[in-house]
Amino acid sequence: MADRNFNLTEAKQWLRTARTLTEALPYLRRYDGQTFVIKYGGHAMGDQRLSDNFANDIVLLKHAGVNPIIVHGGGPQIGRMLERLNIRSEFVDGLRVTDAETVNIVEMVLSGSINKQVVQSIYKAGGKAIGLSGKDGGLIRAKKLTRSRRDPDSNIERILDLGFVGEPEFVDPDIIEDLLDSGLIPVIAPIGVGAKGETYNINADTVAGAVAAASEAIRMFLLTDVSGVLDKQGELVPELSVSAARALMEDGTIAGGMIPKAETCIRAIEGGVEAAVILDGRVPHSMLLEIFTESGTGTLIRAD
Numbered sequence: 001m002a003d004r005n006f007n008l009t010e011a012k013q014w015l016r017t018a019r020t021l022t023e024a025l026p027y028l029r030r031y032d033g034q035t036f037v038i039k040y041g042g043h044a045m046g047d048q049r050l051s052d053n054f055a056n057d058i059v060l061l062k063h064a065g066v067n068p069i070i071v072h073g074g075g076p077q078i079g080r081m082l083e084r085l086n087i088r089s090e091f092v093d094g095l096r097v098t099d100a101e102t103v104n105i106v107e108m109v110l111s112g113s114i115n116k117q118v119v120q121s122i123y124k125a126g127g128k129a130i131g132l133s134g135k136d137g138g139l140i141r142a143k144k145l146t147r148s149r150r151d152p153d154s155n156i157e158r159i160l161d162l163g164f165v166g167e168p169e170f171v172d173p174d175i176i177e178d179l180l181d182s183g184l185i186p187v188i189a190p191i192g193v194g195a196k197g198e199t200y201n202i203n204a205d206t207v208a209g210a211v212a213a214a215s216e217a218i219r220m221f222l223l224t225d226v227s228g229v230l231d232k233q234g235e236l237v238p239e240l241s242v243s244a245a246r247a248l249m250e251d252g253t254i255a256g257g258m259i260p261k262a263e264t265c266i267r268a269i270e271g272g273v274e275a276a277v278i279l280d281g282r283v284p285h286s287m288l289l290e291i292f293t294e295s296g297t298g299t300l301i302r303a304d
Contacts, residue, residue: 023292023293023294024292024293027291027292028064028065028292031064031065031066031218031219031291032064032065032066033065033066033067034066034067034217034218034219035066035067035068035069035180035215035216035217035218036061036066036067036068036069036217036218036219036220036221036291037068037069037070037071037208037211037212037215037217037219037220037221037273038058038068038069038070038071038208038220038221038223038287039070039071039072039073039204039205039207039208039220039221039222039223040054040070040071040072040073040118040223040281041072041073041074041075041204041223041224041281042073042223042224042225042281042282043225043281043282044223044281044282045072045073045074045077045114046076047282049284050281050282050284051121052121052124052125053284053285054121054223054281054287055118055121055122055124055125055127056125057285057287057288058070058122058125058127058129058185059122059125059126059127060288061288061291062127062185067180068185069176069180069185069186069188069211069212069215069217070118070129070185070186070187070188071188071190071204071207071208071211072110072114072115072118072187072188072189072190072204073190073204073205074109074110074114074189074204075096077109077113077114078096078105078106078109078110081105081108081109082102082105085105087101087102087105089102092147092160092162095145095147095162095165095203096165096201097161097162097163097165098162098163098164098165098201099163099164100163100164102163102164102201103163103164103199103200103201104199106191106201107133107189107191107199107201110133110189110190110191110201111131111133111135111189111191114189115131115132115133115187115189116131118131118187119131119187122185122187127185128183128184128185129184129185129186129187130179130184130185130186130187131187131189132186132187132188132189133188133189133190133191134168134171134188134189134190134191134192134193134202134207135191135192135193135199136175137172137175138172138193139171139172139175139176139188140168140170140171140172140188140190140191140192140193140202140207140210140211141168141169141170141171141172141192141193141194141195142166142167142168142169142192142193142194142200142202143166143167143169143194143195143200144162144164144165144166144194144200145162145165145166145167145200145202146160146162147160147162164198164199164200164201165200165201165202166192166194166200166201166202167200167202167203167206168192168202168206168207168210171210171211171213171214171215172214173214173215173216176211176214176215177215180215188207188211190202190203190204190206190207192207203260205222205260205261205264206260206264208220208222208264208268209264209265209267209268209271209273209276210271212268212271212273212276213267213268213271213272213273214271216272217268217273218273218274218275219273219274219275219276219277219291220265220268220273220275220276220277221276221277221279221287221290222261222264222265222276222277222278222279223279223280223281223286223287224261224278224279224280224281225280225281225282226258226278226280227279227280227283227297227298228277228278228279228280228297228298228299229245229248229253229254229258229262229278229299230253231253232253236298236299237299238296238298238299238300239299239300239301239302240299240300240301240302241301241302241303241304242266242269242270242301242302242303242304243304245262245265245266245301246266248262249262249263258278261278262278262301264276265278265301266301269301269302269303274302274303275300275301275302275303276300276301276302277290277296277298277299277300277301278298278299278301279297279298279299280297280298283297286298
């Protein structure tokens with residue numbers, strides 16, 4: 001009797017797996033040959049188990065006919081390196097002020113250790129990835145990012161100097177297309193090059209949006225440390241139109257660090273991406289659940 005109970009339990013597990021595969025079939029057909037851009041960051045990068053899961057998921061997508069492009073962050077790793085070198089780091093509106101000394105460290109960490117770790121993880125999972133930064137081949141041409149702040153007392157607007165913090169001006173789609181045509185998975189560090197050859201540190205979410213638009217991706221995924229956009233009751237909002245997302249930003253429902261993520265999604269959609277998804281990278285295989293099941297796991301933002 002004990003053996004029979006075990007077999008029944010095992011059969012139920014296989015049945016659930018079969019149903020999941022059946023549910024995934026129409027999505028496999030739809031996304032065959034399409035390009036996805038995935039921004040990889042947050043705690044998922046610092047957890048070995050989640051990192052291995054992510055690499056396996058990327059390789060599975062590749063074998064399923066999807067062309068994945070990864071843009072990775074690395075804020076915590078940069079912070080630890082700067083602390084180790086006794087270099088002070090300051091943030092303004094969530095952006096790291098990056099002087100000439102700091103930008104060299106940022107590039108070393110992003111384009112060096114982190115980029116190669118992601119590439120190696122994908123290789124271990126059976127995939128072929130190539131690491132590059134926006135400086136390689138002039139992939140990402142950037143310009144200095146400007147920010148201003150209004151003094152509440154004098155009402156005078158002051159320009160903030162963030163140093164070598166940039167924003168994308170142009171992403172070369174031919175470089176990405178050549179890599180994808182070669183069967184490779186691009187892993188991009190968010191570093192750009194200016195008109196005079198200067199190095200710029202760029203927000204990884206922003207780079208992901210620019211790369212998604214340039215590569216004509218059908219989907220962009222922002223892996224974060226939250227489940228997605230939450231309403232005023234703290235419940236997950238599964239889907240939003242661009243206009244609805246803007247309304248939630250205006251009434252304060254979307255606030256803090258979720259604002260730049262929502263803005264990145266909107267810009268990507270306005271650049272031609274069909275939809276963008278904000279989801280929790282700490283949940284194992286959350287991206288696969290979002291892509292290949294009816295319910296999904298995060299917040300999907302699409303055009304009106």
